[in-house]
Amino acid sequence: MSDHATCQSCSQRFNSVFCKAKEEFVNQINEQKICNTYKRGQILFNEGSYPFGVYCINEGKIKLSHQGDDGKEQIIRLLKAGDVLGYRALLSGDRYSASAVALEDTQICFIPKDLFVSVLKLDPGLAFEMMKLLSDELHRAEIKLTHLAQKPIRERLAETLLFIKETYGFEEDGTTLNVRLSREEIANLVGTATESAIRLLSEFKKDGMVELDGKKIKILKTKELIKAANIQD
Amino acid sequence: MSDHATCQSCSQRFNSVFCKAKEEFVNQINEQKICNTYKRGQILFNEGSYPFGVYCINEGKIKLSHQGDDGKEQIIRLLKAGDVLGYRALLSGDRYSASAVALEDTQICFIPKDLFVSVLKLDPGLAFEMMKLLSDELHRAEIKLTHLAQKPIRERLAETLLFIKETYGFEEDGTTLNVRLSREEIANLVGTATESAIRLLSEFKKDGMVELDGKKIKILKTKELIKAANIQD
DNA sequence: GACCAAAACTGATAAAAATCATGTTTCAGG
């Protein structure tokens, strides 16, 4: 275990939903948590299986995706250090409705269900943070839903690129998106066919808004991308 | 005030998220709640305004909708007696991200923000129900999102009709959907153009799955509709 | 019950997006 051996000293301590949790409960979580490392491509959990707790990302990147009825992947969330996952199914009392896969090597702590639930019951501050988190996710989902129903793919792709930027930021050069996603994954984030995503990315490249170098995507003109995304809010 | 003059005796007492709230808090809510009647078409609150509390429907039907960037309505939820609304914005600390409009004459109680929040802090049972509610909504939104991205309009319309049936049920005849929605509203629920919704409804009619009589929609063959919706889960 | 605006409907057309086909590049593993 590296420097995140304890929750108290974890780099994400005040960056996650646990920021408002009382110290005593953080200590309890620290004692019972199980840390693990996942390699790029490894599955944390699969749609349809039962949740036994929640996961807290210490380092790394995760994608959460649904399997559509015809087997097509729909990526519904991108997660990073400090993010918590697995709580939706647990709180609903459902099985997982999405699968979680590591987008890069990831260090993650597992918090058992019983502990999580009991702390949630005893710590109204954490419960409130949790409700806020759920509300924010719901908000995001509703906005995305509206955009899926109403905006053309070009705008949605631009929006998605900006969203990736917001989520994972840039590499040291200040322009390259700091995550490795295939064209197919980008398409499954936008909600379109892979070919369409590829075609529009080339268009953006031709228009000078982005630069493509294999999986590396550089955002050259953020302002024009924002315009292409046609964002009002 | 009719028979719902008190929360304790409200017909929705054990039908809403407040089912798990402690009796003492229900009494508090009862003292501070404000009951109101809205006529069909009246607005409860508007996207962009600030929430001052939550609403609990005693009787009636409400639609919740976003305004898309180009002004097009996207209906994101249909609500009925026992449902609570307005909590999303309140818990996020945001302004309303959707507008609420009565689909028929509706009786609704307003619970002030401070009371709601303080009860939520003191009653872990209610807090848990609230988290469950949010998780369920999030789940629904994510499923809808996937379907919007991946399913053709015909399937989505069939699904929407089934959803309306689940939500509002039938009139006494056992076949007529028990809500008055315009074709445009159905389209805004499906996420398509009004003409497309009209066209496909006629198709369903031609196929003998539904019967159309003005705004009244009768579901004749539920099984075939389910097949048309291509539902796996 | 007549009137009128709004809603429902229908057909034609255009636009958007998916699919299919095929060639090219990339990159992990031997």
Add this chain to the structure above:
DNA sequence: CCTGAAACATGATTTTTATCAGTTTTGGTC
């Protein structure tokens, strides 16, 4: 460094869906 499968890319074609234009029906109001 070679090689083959997977990913990327691009053009052609088809399908889906939106838009436009016009007619009919509906339902609320005087």
